[in-house]
Amino acid sequence: MKVILFGATGMVGQGVLRECLRDGGVTQVLVIGRSAAGQRDVKLTEIIRDDFLDYSDIEAQLAGFDACFFCLGVSSVGMDAERYRHLTYDITLAAAATLARLNPQMVFVYVTGAGTDSSEQGRVRWARVKGKTENDLLKLPFRAAYMFRPGAIQPLHGVRSKAAWVQAIYVAAAPLLSWLSRVAPKYVTTTEQMGRAMISVARDGYPKPVLESEDINRL
Ligand SMILES: NC(=O)c1ccc[n+]([C@@H]2O[C@H](COP(=O)([O-])OP(=O)(O)OC[C@H]3O[C@@H](n4cnc5c(N)ncnc54)[C@H](OP(=O)(O)O)[C@@H]3O)[C@@H](O)[C@H]2O)c1
Numbered sequence: 001m002k003v004i005l006f007g008a009t010g011m012v013g014q015g016v017l018r019e020c021l022r023d024g025g026v027t028q029v030l031v032i033g034r035s036a037a038g039q040r041d042v043k044l045t046e047i048i049r050d051d052f053l054d055y056s057d058i059e060a061q062l063a064g065f066d067a068c069f070f071c072l073g074v075s076s077v078g079m080d081a082e083r084y085r086h087l088t089y090d091i092t093l094a095a096a097a098t099l100a101r102l103n104p105q106m107v108f109v110y111v112t113g114a115g116t117d118s119s120e121q122g123r124v125r126w127a128r129v130k131g132k133t134e135n136d137l138l139k140l141p142f143r144a145a146y147m148f149r150p151g152a153i154q155p156l157h158g159v160r161s162k163a164a165w166v167q168a169i170y171v172a173a174a175p176l177l178s179w180l181s182r183v184a185p186k187y188v189t190t191t192e193q194m195g196r197a198m199i200s201v202a203r204d205g206y207p208k209p210v211l212e213s214e215d216i217n218r219l
């Protein structure tokens with residue numbers, strides 16, 4: 001399986017990259033990001049760029065892939081509405097539309113979050129934006145698309161969040177998260193499990209397009 005990975009420098013993406021590099025069935029990983037993922041592996045190639053809206057200059061390098069794991073994303077905390085929408089909706093759909101055209105056999109996996117609002121009508125801004133992003137991704141002509149909606153994610157194997165405040169919360173909450181993942185797996189998953197579940201749905205599919213933590217942990 002040949003995989004394109006966005007967001008490999010982030011908390012979720014670092015975990016997903018680790019699992020892709022460890023999985024014998026993943027033969028190639030193309031990382032697309034603003035900076036290097038900081039890994040060396042015979043399976044790994046990287047495209048470093050600033051433009052995440054127009055891929056016409058690299059289309060030839062984006063064809064022939066089986067899956068895209070889209071882990072690029074930001075927190076809405078402290079961000080104005082227009083910028084959050086741009087970083088969440090515009091950037092995601094620009095990449096996905098290009099990839100769907102170049103790889104109609106591709107499986108696309110998008111990381112949203114627990115509480116995403118599929119109705120696009122609710123009171124919570126970030127949830128509406130993520131909901132519209134999910135809904136429009138599901139309309140694209142991929143072989144399949146899966147929306148991952150994790151709640152809390154326990155970072156494992158040295159994975160760190162890009163956002164200092166998120167990292168601080170995860171360090172402080174590590175013992176609690178570790179306990180919660182045992183007693184309430186419905187609400188907590190891990191970076192390792194996110195990566196393993198993405199590979200699993202890309203390879204074998206899943207009965208429904210939206211996966212909560214419970215589904216992610218089952219895979
Ligand atoms: N962490 C959690 O607990 C959690 C829980 C539920 C859902 N999620 C969702 O999972 C997704 C990823 O979260 P995360 O925790 O991995 O975030 P993170 O650690 O902050 O990483 C964000 C990733 O997105 C990239 N990115 C951000 N802005 C960008 C831009 N303007 N252009 C290009 N790349 C950009 C970053 O690249 P740079 O290195 O270039 O900045 C980085 O690779 C988000 O959609 C988030 O809502 C996270």
